[in-house]
Amino acid sequence: MSPKQQRGAATVERALAAALSVYAREGEQGLTVGAITRAGALSPGSLYHHFGNLDGxxxxxxxxxxxxxxxxxxxxxxxxxxxxxxxxxxxxxxxxxxxxxxxxxxxxxxxxxxxxxxxxxxxxxxxxxxxxxxxxxxxxxxxxxxxxxxxxxxxxxxxxxxxxxxxxxxxxxxxxxxxxxxxxxxxxxxxxxxxx
Missing domain, CATH: 1.10.357.10 (Tetracycline Repressor, domain 2)
Structure with missing residues (x-):
């Protein structure tokens, strides 16, 4: 795996961990792009790049x-x-x-x-x-x-x-x-x- 692929995989892991953490704390209503990006120290662009949107x-x-x-x-x-x-x-x-x-x-x-x-x-x-x-x-x-x-x-x-x-x-x-x-x-x- 190239360094770029490793960074991408790490970003996906952080996003998924952050999303579960936000869901556990705040429930469905708290599951927003902003809350997830803050919890995972991610940019909104990286979330959209890897998942397309919140539903993804x-x-x-x-x-x-x-x-x-x-x-x-x-x-x-x-x-x-x-x-x-x-x-x-x-x-x-x-x-x-x-x-x-x-x-x-x-x-x-x-x-x-x-x-x-x-x-x-x-x-x-x-x-x-x-x-x-x-x-x-x-x-x-x-x-x-x-x-x-x-x-x-x-x-x-x-x-x-x-x-x-x-x-x-x-x-x-x-x-x-x-x-x-x-x-x-x-x-x-x-x-x-x-x-x-």
Missing amino acids: LVHALVQRWLERLLAPLATALLEADSARDGVRAAVRAYLGFVREQPDAARLLHSATADRHGMAHARELRDAQEARLSPLAAWLQHHVATGELAALSPSLLESLILGPVVATARRHLTLGDTDLDEAARELPDRIWAAVRG
Whole structure:
């Protein structure tokens, strides 16, 4: 990587870190070009150069943290010895991400990310295709072996992750949900809903 490319990569990193920091402190309403450039010691021109506009920056930020959520979740699922162990591992990996990265989790479970996801659903899915295809294949394999219920991968994904996402949102917004309790209770209750 040339020095110019290194400087560009460092600028992108600073911008993304600043955007998450601003979002964590001030929420969606505080997520402005001015706030981000001040927090990251960036020029507005560099932000526009690398991201095009504020929506482009939000897109890159959501993509980054979605990848960082999906990577350990996929690893946990794919390394499991059985479908049941995979469901348990995936639930615990997701909740572990929420515990370890609360600011990023708040962003990913926010109305900002929901609107962005609705507007860019296909693009987000395509960008994560390399990560999602093995997960769909894992689901299909375990349906074929009879370990998982004979449902479509999208419905199985909803049954497995839906309760986890709802628990994460409640924990992040209301703070009345214990992640340790969720990690103990949800895996077997979800397994009961999806087992073959």
